[in-house]
Amino acid sequence: MRHLSKLILACALITGCATAPAGPPKWLTDAQDAVASAQAAGAAQVPAAQEHLQKAQTALTAAQSGKGDAQMNASLATAEAQLAGNLAKQSKAQADLQGATDQLNRLKAQ
Amino acid sequence: MTTQTSKTLAVAVLALAVLAGCSTLNPSPDLVAARSGYAAMANSTNPANAAERGQAQQAINKANAMLNGGNEQTAQQLAQIANLKVQNAQVVGDTADAEARLVATQNEAISIARAKGMAAAGVTAAASAATSATQQQISAEQAAIANAEAQRQKALNTLKLFANVVEDKERGLVISIGGETLFKTNSAKFGPSANQELTALAVYLQLDPRPTVVEGHTSNTGTPAYNMKLSQERAKGVMDYLIAQGVSPDRITSVGFGETRPIADNKTKAGRALNRRVDVVMVKAVK
Numbered sequence: 001m002r003h004l005s006k007l008i009l010a011c012a013l014i015t016g017c018a019t020a021p022a023g024p025p026k027w028l029t030d031a032q033d034a035v036a037s038a039q040a041a042g043a044a045q046v047p048a049a050q051e052h053l054q055k056a057q058t059a060l061t062a063a064q065s066g067k068g069d070a071q072m073n074a075s076l077a078t079a080e081a082q083l084a085g086n087l088a089k090q091s092k093a094q095a096d097l098q099g100a101t102d103q104l105n106r107l108k109a110q
Numbered sequence: 111m112t113t114q115t116s117k118t119l120a121v122a123v124l125a126l127a128v129l130a131g132c133s134t135l136n137p138s139p140d141l142v143a144a145r146s147g148y149a150a151m152a153n154s155t156n157p158a159n160a161a162e163r164g165q166a167q168q169a170i171n172k173a174n175a176m177l178n179g180g181n182e183q184t185a186q187q188l189a190q191i192a193n194l195k196v197q198n199a200q201v202v203g204d205t206a207d208a209e210a211r212l213v214a215t216q217n218e219a220i221s222i223a224r225a226k227g228m229a230a231a232g233v234t235a236a237a238s239a240a241t242s243a244t245q246q247q248i249s250a251e252q253a254a255i256a257n258a259e260a261q262r263q264k265a266l267n268t269l270k271l272f273a274n275v276v277e278d279k280e281r282g283l284v285i286s287i288g289g290e291t292l293f294k295t296n297s298a299k300f301g302p303s304a305n306q307e308l309t310a311l312a313v314y315l316q317l318d319p320r321p322t323v324v325e326g327h328t329s330n331t332g333t334p335a336y337n338m339k340l341s342q343e344r345a346k347g348v349m350d351y352l353i354a355q356g357v358s359p360d361r362i363t364s365v366g367f368g369e370t371r372p373i374a375d376n377k378t379k380a381g382r383a384l385n386r387r388v389d390v391v392m393v394k395a396v397k
Contacts, residue, residue, distance in 0.1 A: 026356070052194075072187050075360070079169075079194035086201045093208040096244075100215040107222045 031060050031074040031081070038085035042092070049087035056080035135182050141189035144170050147196040151203065157255065158206030161319060162199035168321050168361050169195045213244050258317065265314040272307050282320065282393045285311065289328070289344065289386030296332075298343035300351075308348065311390060312355035318392055319361070324349045325389040326366040327373075329382035334368055342366030348388055 023029075035056050043049035059077035063070045137145070148166055151159075169192035176185040269275060274286040292304045300308075315322060326341030326348075345364035353359050374381035 069187075072184075075191055076187070076194075079191045079198070083194050083198045083201065086198055086205065090201050090205040090208065093205045093212065097208050097212045097215065100212050100219065104215055104219040104222070107219055107226075110226070 025071075027071050027074045027078075028063060031056075031063060031077040034078040034081035034085070035060055038081040038088065041085040041088040043081075043084040043088040046088045046091045048091065049084040052080045052084035052087065056084055135177055135180065135185070137177060138186045138189045140186065140193040141170070141173050141177065144173070144189060144193040144196045147193070147200065151200065154203065156203050156206065158251075159199045159202040162195065162202045164319050166192065166195040166199045171321060172360065209244060209248065213248070216244070262314070262317040265310070265317050268310050269314050273311075281391050283318070283391070285314075285390040285392070287311075287388050287390070288383065289388065290383065292348070292388060293344055296340070298340060298347050300347065304351075308351050309355065311348075312352050312357055315352060315357045315362075315390075315392075320392040322352075322357075322362045323391045323393060324352070324362065324364040325371075325391060326364070326368075327371055327385060327387050327389065328369050329372070329385040330369040330376040331382060334370075338366055338368035340366075341368045344388060348390070 024032075035053070038049070038053050038056065041049075043053040056077045059073045059080060062068060063073035063077055144166070148163075148170055151163060154163065169188065173185055173188035173192045176188050179185075266275065269285060272287065272291060276284045276286070278284050287307060290301075291307065292300060294301050324345045326343070326345030328337040328341050330337070332340075342364070343366070345366050349362055349364040352362060369376075369385070372381075372385045373387075374384035376382050376385060
């Protein structure tokens, strides 16, 4: 009987500990990921992208604080960050193209 | 002023007042810019920014719906997001164009260097390396697109095991699942096999990013009011399940049509069974 009581107590403890706390909602992690991606793409170093990255960070902070419409702020952060990241990629592609064009022109002139 | 003129004036004033009351709100500058920017690329077939164009369209639709619903503040916020998504699609498309031109330019430079018999080995090697890297990136992107399409097709084939799937020219892709398959009789509660089928549906929806409408339909058994409520609850139940499975709430809505849209004869048992259904409509892109 004593063993049975211990077994029941152990089961109860395990069950009690098995419930993991809920993580942040997907719309918030999406926004965090988008801001991180924009930073990784070099948005902070590209003037056209910088402004959007800052707006994304501001909106993400607002979403994380839970003030106002958090989901709307997260959506805004995601949209701003995606634009910032892609502007950075566009800047790199254009710079690469300009370099290749200059090289081509030099070759033609030689 | 004559009596007749006064009456005419009063009627005109009344008509204007009624019209003003019925008119929708004016779109914000963001929404105007988003609509205009999207219209400029609506006919684009560039696969490089197809996903971003789809997201932009969804965002505009959402802002339009909110504006028509009279919620001006939310409409403005959604319009701001829609405008960003339109700009994003434009940037992604322009970047793909620049990358394609880069490959062409580098190839031309290599050809010229070789034709001139130049010992510009460093220049050529650098250009070759850059070209190779860009081409590898493009190949990887193409492989990813092909892989995504293969996964989408596989998920669609799984759906066809229990759903009727039709590509409708007007509506888009219609995935029709029998009500008896999903729900308990006369109830919006899911039946025992619903979990497996809705999970397969959720998997497909995550591979096909089109805006989605979940429609509930019933047979004519019961009162129209009861059927309308049941169809709404069932459609919403399916939508909520799909959202819980990871489908973005931004792209999915639900609507109940009750017994108003039968697809078969309600006089027969088989016909009524066909009419009790949930249609998941992957909305055709609007140009």
